[in-house]
Amino acid sequence: NAGVTQTPKFQVLKTGQSMTLQCAQDMNHEYMSWYRQDPGMGLRLIHYSVGAGITDQGEVPNGYNVSRSTTEDFPLRLLSAAPSQTSVYFCASSYSRTILTDTQYFGPGTRLTVL
Amino acid sequence: AQSVTQLGSHVSVSEGALVLLRCNYSSSVPPYLFWYVQYPNQGLQLLLKYTSAATLVKGINGFEAEFKKSETSFHLTKPSAHMSDAAEYFCAVSLAGGTSYGKLTFGQGTILTVHP
Numbered sequence: 248n249a250g251v252t253q254t255p256k257f258q259v260l261k262t263g264q265s266m267t268l269q270c271a272q273d274m275n276h277e278y279m280s281w282y283r284q285d286p287g288m289g290l291r292l293i294h295y296s297v298g299a300g301i302t303d304q305g306e307v308p309n310g311y312n313v314s315r316s317t318t319e320d321f322p323l324r325l326l327s328a329a330p331s332q333t334s335v336y337f338c339a340s341s342y343s344r345t346i347l348t349d350t351q352y353f354g355p356g357t358r359l360t361v362l
Numbered sequence: 363a364q365s366v367t368q369l370g371s372h373v374s375v376s377e378g379a380l381v382l383l384r385c386n387y388s389s390s391v392p393p394y395l396f397w398y399v400q401y402p403n404q405g406l407q408l409l410l411k412y413t414s415a416a417t418l419v420k421g422i423n424g425f426e427a428e429f430k431k432s433e434t435s436f437h438l439t440k441p442s443a444h445m446s447d448a449a450e451y452f453c454a455v456s457l458a459g460g461t462s463y464g465k466l467t468f469g470q471g472t473i474l475t476v477h478p
Binding site for chain 1: 366368371394396398403404405406407408411413452456465466467468469470471
């Protein structure tokens with residue numbers, strides 16, 4: 248298993264540009280999520296999905312869109328990049344839909360800079 | 363709403379010394395608690411988790427944590443620090459959301475430095 252993979256590893260955008268961060272997992276996990284990590288703030292949940300075709304907002308969803316057309320893929324779209332979206336983005340997945348006690352597996356992260 | 367507070371954004375210990383990383387949670391219902399570790403330029407890796415079985419939880423790399431309901435705490439300890447333990451550690455709490463699906467809330471992280 249490759250686990251959770253994310254592309255790209257690094258990205259620099261100009262304000263107003265759009266882009267998609269890719270996330271894929273090959274573990275047949277139901278639950279997938281996106282977090283952003285900022286210094287001193289831990290990880291904050293952006294969006295999550297409990298299965299194909301089902302997505303919901305997390306703590307900081309503004310400026311981001313997601314879709315889940317397949318079990319394996321959960322892309323994160325930045326509609327119009329802003330400097331405030333400069334961050335490290337992590338995708339995670341877990342087997343259970345409820346994740347109450349389930350372990351989340353994290354990807355290696357995408358470091359995004361918006362100029 | 364649940365929350366997690368990690369006391370101390372930086373902790374520094376000598377190699378061989380006790381490691382103690384503090385985590386307190388706020389929750390109106392019994393929580394499920396996790397400790398994750400993040401090594402430089404990597405994703406998060408699960409160290410251990412409390413899921414309402416034993417209150418003393420043993421994890422990987424010699425770490426353990428004790429759930430204390432009366433203190434609303436879930437502190438992470440290791441008897442003897444190794445240089446390889448230098449990393450950032452995150453405490454997290456999982457509770458059912460409004461749709462009954464769980465959501466993971468993280469603390470702000472504690473950077474552990476180990477001196478020779």
